Amino acid sequence: MATAGGGLGTVVTPPVLAALLPVLGLPGTLRAAGLVSAGVLVACVPACPGRPRPAGRRTPAAGRPSAGPGWRLLAAATVGLTAAMFVPFTHLPGYAAAHGTDPAGGAALVALAGAASLTGRLLAVPAQARWGAWAVHRAGAAVFCGAFALWATAAGPTGLTAFAVVFGLGHGAYLGVAAAVVLQLHGTDALALRIGSLHAATAVGGLVGPAAAGVAADLTGSPSAAVAVGAALGVAGCAVLAAVRPTAVTGRPAGSAGAAQPPRCRSIA
Numbered sequence: 001m002a003t004a005g006g007g008l009g010t011v012v013t014p015p016v017l018a019a020l021l022p023v024l025g026l027p028g029t030l031r032a033a034g035l036v037s038a039g040v041l042v043a044c045v046p047a048c049p050g051r052p053r054p055a056g057r058r059t060p061a062a063g064r065p066s067a068g069p070g071w072r073l074l075a076a077a078t079v080g081l082t083a084a085m086f087v088p089f090t091h092l093p094g095y096a097a098a099h100g101t102d103p104a105g106g107a108a109l110v111a112l113a114g115a116a117s118l119t120g121r122l123l124a125v126p127a128q129a130r131w132g133a134w135a136v137h138r139a140g141a142a143v144f145c146g147a148f149a150l151w152a153t154a155a156g157p158t159g160l161t162a163f164a165v166v167f168g169l170g171h172g173a174y175l176g177v178a179a180a181v182v183l184q185l186h187g188t189d190a191l192a193l194r195i196g197s198l199h200a201a202t203a204v205g206g207l208v209g210p211a212a213a214g215v216a217a218d219l220t221g222s223p224s225a226a227v228a229v230g231a232a233l234g235v236a237g238c239a240v241l242a243a244v245r246p247t248a249v250t251g252r253p254a255g256s257a258g259a260a261q262p263p264r265c266r267s268i269a
Contacts, residue, residue, distance in 0.1 A: 014114070018107035073244045075201045080237025081141050081174070082205030083212070087230030088113060088151070088167055090210040095151070095223040096160055109160055113168040120172020127173070133180035136173055141241055143170025145234030152227050209233055 013033075020029045092113070093106025101109075120140065127136045147167035154160045182194045212233070213226035 012111075014107035014110040015104075018104050021103070070244055073240055075197065077141075077237050077241035077244060078198050078201040079205045079208070080233050080240060081145070082202045082237075083209030084145060084148070084205075084230045084234035084237060085171055085174075086206045086209045087213045087226060087233070088164075091213050091217065091223065091226040091230070092151075092160070092164070094217075095227065098223045099155055099160075101157065101160070105157070109164045112161065113164040113171070116165045116168025117172035117175070118168075120169040120174075121176035122172075123169075124173045124176035128177050128180060133177040133184045136177045137181045138241060140170045140173030140175075140177070141234075141238055144168075144174060145170070145231070145238050148227060148231035148234055152224070152231065 017029055017033060020032060024032060089110060092109055093101075093103065096106040096109055097103065124136050124140070144167050147163055147170060150159060150163040150166060154163055178198065179195050182198065183191060186194055209230065213229040216225035216229045217223050219225070
């Protein structure tokens, strides 16, 4: 539920920036966005209370995430999938403009994807309770990567709207249970460090995906090249994610003493 805030931010920000561009210009809009973002981050700090340490109880030292093949596959899949995930948020407005949509319409498409992502995160809560976080995580990845087929064939507002909705729903489900996946597969063992490692992999994907898509679009002179790069990254990420097995990630067979229990994670294997 807490991750739904990210989807809400994507709903609000694109229309606001589109409205500021004619007034402040690009440099002024970027400065304003930077100042507001910095202010929001500072304001959020007091809203994150620390957990008091129980008196008389030792806090175990944080462990090191497993460096086994399963963990490396999960991290690699995260890089590929998030690289694909960021491509629409950066290149969808340009693609829409090339097909006759004005800047406000392009911003609306990104906001629509954000609204669908918010919905996907909320729907992931009951889905996780029924099928488990691991199954929902993989299903969300498959949905948002499959949505690139809609984008590649879209030539007008209807097709782009359908893509934004389907992509956003899968994107929200994938991200909404990411932390729960780590908890399901590993329990609380070095939980913060493991989640932090996957966030680092997400940051790498966020750098690689939009940049690679932009280079491809510039070299070919066609925004469709960005779609192809995003789709290729998504397919590669899904292929790696499909190769991850819970026993390979945890290093212990499911059901053994101390092992994390992912009883439903094979439902979409």
